[in-house]
Amino acid sequence: MPEIRQLLFRSPLLAAVTSVVLLAGASGCRRSHFPDVPAGYREFAYISNGASNTVSVLDLVNLRQDRTLQVGSNPTGLAVNPRLNEVYVVNTQSGSVSVIDANANRVVATIPVHRLPYFISVDPSGRRAYVANSGSNTVSVLDLDKRREIAVAGTGEQPGLARISPDMRSLVVTNRGSSSISIFDVAPYEASRPILHLRAAFPGCPGATDAAILPDSSKAFIACSAGHQVMAINLAAAPESWAAKQDSSLTTDHVLTLLDVGHTPVHLALKPDGGEIFVSNFASDSISEISTWTNEVGGTYTIGNKPAHGIVSGDNSTLWVSNFGADSISLYSIDDGRLVSSIHTGSAPDALAFSADEHLLLATDAHSGDVAVIRTQGKVGPALFTMLPAGSSPNSIVVKAIKNEP
Numbered sequence: 001m002p003e004i005r006q007l008l009f010r011s012p013l014l015a016a017v018t019s020v021v022l023l024a025g026a027s028g029c030r031r032s033h034f035p036d037v038p039a040g041y042r043e044f045a046y047i048s049n050g051a052s053n054t055v056s057v058l059d060l061v062n063l064r065q066d067r068t069l070q071v072g073s074n075p076t077g078l079a080v081n082p083r084l085n086e087v088y089v090v091n092t093q094s095g096s097v098s099v100i101d102a103n104a105n106r107v108v109a110t111i112p113v114h115r116l117p118y119f120i121s122v123d124p125s126g127r128r129a130y131v132a133n134s135g136s137n138t139v140s141v142l143d144l145d146k147r148r149e150i151a152v153a154g155t156g157e158q159p160g161l162a163r164i165s166p167d168m169r170s171l172v173v174t175n176r177g178s179s180s181i182s183i184f185d186v187a188p189y190e191a192s193r194p195i196l197h198l199r200a201a202f203p204g205c206p207g208a209t210d211a212a213i214l215p216d217s218s219k220a221f222i223a224c225s226a227g228h229q230v231m232a233i234n235l236a237a238a239p240e241s242w243a244a245k246q247d248s249s250l251t252t253d254h255v256l257t258l259l260d261v262g263h264t265p266v267h268l269a270l271k272p273d274g275g276e277i278f279v280s281n282f283a284s285d286s287i288s289e290i291s292t293w294t295n296e297v298g299g300t301y302t303i304g305n306k307p308a309h310g311i312v313s314g315d316n317s318t319l320w321v322s323n324f325g326a327d328s329i330s331l332y333s334i335d336d337g338r339l340v341s342s343i344h345t346g347s348a349p350d351a352l353a354f355s356a357d358e359h360l361l362l363a364t365d366a367h368s369g370d371v372a373v374i375r376t377q378g379k380v381g382p383a384l385f386t387m388l389p390a391g392s393s394p395n396s397i398v399v400k401a402i403k404n405e406p
């Protein structure tokens with residue numbers, strides 16, 4: 001199924017792109033009746049366009065296309081630096097990472113990595129990034145201040161994702177080809193020991209793809225996308241931590257359980273409070289709700305045709321799900337446990353991102369090459385506000401807000 005391959009690996013081999021009539025041209029449309037923003041405030045969305053070798057930059061204050069940046073071949077994963085005004089894009093076929101200056105919105109550097117990188121994760125300090133290199137079975141560590149690779153370590157086969165934990169102690173790598181998970185110990189910045197040390201490896205997760213790590217860095221949950229399960233893993237606590245002193249078993253990485261969900265789980269949406277994870281089951285047209293406290297599935301519910309991606313609101317109350325096969329976004333009330341509404345988008349919506357104030361939800365439309373801009377609040381409820389242009393086969397999106405100093 002080509003659409004599953006695109007979702008699992010962001011493949012450049014996407015089917016033909018159809019043309020659409022855009023509802024908003026380059027002139028844009030002001031966000032009337034939206035929250036006011038301070039003078040000098042700027043906010044942009046960045047979309048990687050896999051088939052056109054570009055990144056689209058959208059102005060979210062004026063709701064218009066700002067510019068298009070040429071990057072490497074087959075751009076896929078994107079990440080924002082929380083400290084610097086920089087955005088990073090992985091160029092899969094070029095084996096590199098492009099650095100975008102978000103102040104000027106231009107490419108200022110290119111960092112070589114290894115074969116077929118697909119994903120980049122930036123640590124909370126904004127000083128390091130981690131790139132999974134699927135074609136070389138490695139993970140790269142990047143120094144973002146010096147803009148260069150400073151370490152590389154072997155993984156399992158075809159690593160698709162490398163996610164750093166919030167406490168910056170653990171790096172979780174999902175190996176799709178070997179159906180396994182690699183967990184690395186990450187050395188502090190000033191440490192003399194190697195940056196990455198393989199701490200544990202766990203087989204038994206067919207087609208391991210997405211990963212979610214709890215805010216307290218205690219557990220990781222892995223989508224086994226070639227099957228119908230999610231693996232829950234305890235991440236080793238620091239020996240000197242309070243948790244380790246209370247329970248010595250918490251000092252080791254170990255599999256807690258395998259949870260049965262729907263078929264082809266492709267994405268994990270974690271609530272900001274860390275209490276629940278929502279699984280998008282692509283081949284079952286459903287979502288599964290996992291309690292991260294008890295490591296149990298609370299239920300599996302019909303949501304839409306081929307759900308691909310989910311995102312939870314900052315107040316933990318609502319889940320938005322892109323339905324790749326239905327050209328729609330579903331709104332699910334977590335508090336009420338019910339489907340609230342469905343909102344039409346372009347063709348094959350996939351990746352999702354909120355604006356900084358969460359008054360806008362942005363959905364990349366993989367087949368129609370545009371971005372659906374959904375107004376999340378209003379007198380009549382959530383609704384499609386406008387469509388903005390992107391490039392061919394948009395596959396990832398991030399948002400960066402810039403507050404200029406007076």
